[in-house]
Amino acid sequence: MNSLIRIFAVLRKEFLQLSRDRLTFGMIVGIPLLQLLMFGYAINTDVRNLTAAYADEANTHLSRQFISDIAASQVINLSQRVDTVQDLNRLMDAGVIAIGISVPEDFDRRVIARDRSAVQLLVDGTDPIILGVAQQLTALPIAFDSQTAAAPLRLIGVRNYYNPERRSAVNIVPGLVGVILTMTMVMFTAVAIVREKERGNMELLINTPIKTPELMLGKIIPYILIGLIQLVIILTMGRYFFEVPIRGSYAHVLAASLVFIAANLALGLLLSTVTKTQFQAMQMTFFFFLPSILLSGFMFPFDGMPVIAQNIAEVLPLTHFNRLIRGIILRGADITSMWNEMLAMIAFLAVTLTLAIARFSKRLD
Amino acid sequence: MNLDPIAISATGLTRKFGSLIAVNNVDLEIPAGTIYGFLGPNGSGKSTTIRMLCGLLTPSAGAAMVLGMDSVRQSERLKQEIGYMTQRFALFEDLTVRENLQFISAVYALPRARRRSRVNQLLQEFNLMNQTGQRAGTLSGGQKQRLALAAATLHEPKILFLDEPTSAVDPQNRRDFWEKLFEMAQQGTTILVSTHYMDEAARCHRLAILDLGIKVADGSPKELGENIAYNVIEVVADNPNSARLSLAQNKSFTSITQLGVRLRVLIPKEIPDALEQVQLNLRQSQVSAQTEPVFPDLEDIFMAVTEERRRAEAA
Numbered sequence: 001m002n003s004l005i006r007i008f009a010v011l012r013k014e015f016l017q018l019s020r021d022r023l024t025f026g027m028i029v030g031i032p033l034l035q036l037l038m039f040g041y042a043i044n045t046d047v048r049n050l051t052a053a054y055a056d057e058a059n060t061h062l063s064r065q066f067i068s069d070i071a072a073s074q075v076i077n078l079s080q081r082v083d084t085v086q087d088l089n090r091l092m093d094a095g096v097i098a099i100g101i102s103v104p105e106d107f108d109r110r111v112i113a114r115d116r117s118a119v120q121l122l123v124d125g126t127d128p129i130i131l132g133v134a135q136q137l138t139a140l141p142i143a144f145d146s147q148t149a150a151a152p153l154r155l156i157g158v159r160n161y162y163n164p165e166r167r168s169a170v171n172i173v174p175g176l177v178g179v180i181l182t183m184t185m186v187m188f189t190a191v192a193i194v195r196e197k198e199r200g201n202m203e204l205l206i207n208t209p210i211k212t213p214e215l216m217l218g219k220i221i222p223y224i225l226i227g228l229i230q231l232v233i234i235l236t237m238g239r240y241f242f243e244v245p246i247r248g249s250y251a252h253v254l255a256a257s258l259v260f261i262a263a264n265l266a267l268g269l270l271l272s273t274v275t276k277t278q279f280q281a282m283q284m285t286f287f288f289f290l291p292s293i294l295l296s297g298f299m300f301p302f303d304g305m306p307v308i309a310q311n312i313a314e315v316l317p318l319t320h321f322n323r324l325i326r327g328i329i330l331r332g333a334d335i336t337s338m339w340n341e342m343l344a345m346i347a348f349l350a351v352t353l354t355l356a357i358a359r360f361s362k363r364l365d
Numbered sequence: 366m367n368l369d370p371i372a373i374s375a376t377g378l379t380r381k382f383g384s385l386i387a388v389n390n391v392d393l394e395i396p397a398g399t400i401y402g403f404l405g406p407n408g409s410g411k412s413t414t415i416r417m418l419c420g421l422l423t424p425s426a427g428a429a430m431v432l433g434m435d436s437v438r439q440s441e442r443l444k445q446e447i448g449y450m451t452q453r454f455a456l457f458e459d460l461t462v463r464e465n466l467q468f469i470s471a472v473y474a475l476p477r478a479r480r481r482s483r484v485n486q487l488l489q490e491f492n493l494m495n496q497t498g499q500r501a502g503t504l505s506g507g508q509k510q511r512l513a514l515a516a517a518t519l520h521e522p523k524i525l526f527l528d529e530p531t532s533a534v535d536p537q538n539r540r541d542f543w544e545k546l547f548e549m550a551q552q553g554t555t556i557l558v559s560t561h562y563m564d565e566a567a568r569c570h571r572l573a574i575l576d577l578g579i580k581v582a583d584g585s586p587k588e589l590g591e592n593i594a595y596n597v598i599e600v601v602a603d604n605p606n607s608a609r610l611s612l613a614q615n616k617s618f619t620s621i622t623q624l625g626v627r628l629r630v631l632i633p634k635e636i637p638d639a640l641e642q643v644q645l646n647l648r649q650s651q652v653s654a655q656t657e658p659v660f661p662d663l664e665d666i667f668m669a670v671t672e673e674r675r676r677a678e679a680a
């Protein structure tokens with residue numbers, strides 16, 4: 001009974017303070033809105049309009065036909081024509097173009113003979129995504145009309161599940177749910193507690209009969225609600241701005257998100273017990289945030305990473321949440337078919353919360 | 366009701382921070398219902414001692430019993446019985462005066478009806494009725510201090526710890542504050558207050574003088590004055606500067622403190638004719654002045670006990 005009175009007192013205080021802190025309140029709504037709009041539109045792995053130049057040394061009917069076919073594909077943007085391969089090299093060194101197309105003098109003869117490649121693509125391989133795009137161009141057929149029938153049959157056909165239009169937003173939006181929640185949840189709780197240390201409130205609080213779990217619960221619950229508000233903002237915007245459908249059940253989305261939010265809040269609490277200033281708390285948040293973004297499968301496919309990186313990623317709650325939320329939202333997966341991901345997040349939550357409560361001391365030494 | 370006449374007792378209380386000894390082997394015995402002062406300069410260990418007695422810091426050595434409870438092992442039970450007003454304003458600046466008190470009343474889990482009446486009672490008692498809806502951060506120094514004291518006494522603690530409570534307050538507010546403390550002591554609350562103001566320390570029933578973590582003296586202000594090993598001669602001169610220069614030549618005079626036109630001279634008691642010595646010194650330098658032996662005030666006592674300690678250390 002007394003515990004409930006105290007938890008409720010902390011809750012009420014947190015809500016009053018939140019409602020008066022315009023900046024934090026703005027961040028709660030502003031961060032998901034801005035980041036979703038920014039990343040939803042900006043992150044696009046389906047690349048178009050790469051800057052390119054070409055050197056058509058053959059300058060025949062067929063070569064001109066070929067160049068205009070490539071231009072029509074819209075994958076590249078042929079910005080200029082130069083005379084020789086050397087010119088293309090120069091432009092690429094200067095960073096002006098990402099792709100160069102070199103059509104040799106004997107282009108027609110090579111097309112007819114079909115003994116070696118008729119055209120050379122010069123690709124800026126420093127960005128693997130550009131290299132992938134160049135691969136698409138190689139599939140373009142080149143032939144005199146009489147030869148079209150001889151175009152080789154493709155041995156492997158691709159069928160695109162869940163995202164037939166190849167829109168990046170479909171992958172990015174569910175991923176952003178986890179990324180945004182990680183950033184805001186860890187930071188808000190860590191800062192909310194460290195701020196009270198900095199302002200001296202904590203010295204007063206620890207001298208009252210309030211117990212550590214009561215204080216922590218009172219601090220966590222408001223942020224769980226905030227996390228849910230952010231979740232609704234992101235998914236609603238994803239649905240109406242980026243047309244990302246929610247194929248699975250809302251209850252499963254909610255269940256996965258609740259556990260994920262709680263795991264991040266527990267981590268925020270733990271960070272607050274090892275830091276003394278708000279600045280340190282921010283630094284620690286980013287120390288955790290960066291590997292979360294890079295290793296969780298949000299940016300790069302998990303399977304491509306070396307084993308050691310995969311092992312690190314398995315610890316991070318974002319990795320598991322990404323699999324869950326993408327599964328539920330995009331594939332309509334059932335949460336029970338992915339119970340081990342839930343279990344991993346619950347384990348993370350249990351360990352960090354226990355550590356946080358053990359480390360939080362009602363003493364100053 | 367706690368019938369034990371001793372509210373706080375400590376033996377060999379010591380606290381180290383790395384190589385620094387903040388509090389060194391302090392013994393205390395504080396009777397219930399008194400106002401007990403800790404007098405000492407900054408860094409003398411006043412706050413650290415208070416924090417150990419509250420159970421916020423674990424002593425490196427020694428132990429303290431507060432209301433018959435061990436300050437370390439029974440610190441959680443103790444917290445319901447003591448009030449602590451921190452040196453720095455520790456209430457929530459973005460909550461209003463009333464919200465702050467409501468929060469504290471709930472944290473101490475007072476019964477619901479009691480909470481409301483107690484908050485209203487304190488608002489009235491501490492003259493904060495016109496500020497109930499004002500954010501604590503916008504209060505004046507005196508108002509903040511009254512709010513902090515109201516919060517610390519809300520659950521009617523048996524012992525009140527006040528860490529330099531009047532450092533940001535004007536003289537009128539300080540007087541009102543002390544009247545409040547006397548009232549509470551009258552009703553049986555034990556109050557432990559730290560200060561570096563001599564006039565405040567003089568109001569305490571008993572006090573301990575701390576210097577560099579060591580308790581150098583304790584007792585009532587009167588006892589302390591009687592027990593020092595020095596006589597105090599007050600000199601009133603037309604030209605106090607030349608009087609001071611003249612007196613400084615006599616190395617047996619321990620210290621000379623100037624207060625406007627008055628000088629206070631501390632002379633060890635083993636010099637029997639202190640007054641004559643001073644008069645002789647002034648006559649030789651042809652400085653006209655009135656001289657008079659006086660009862661030591663707290664500043665003299667403070668000078669005397671810290672001086673004794675320095676001598677003991679040098680020896």
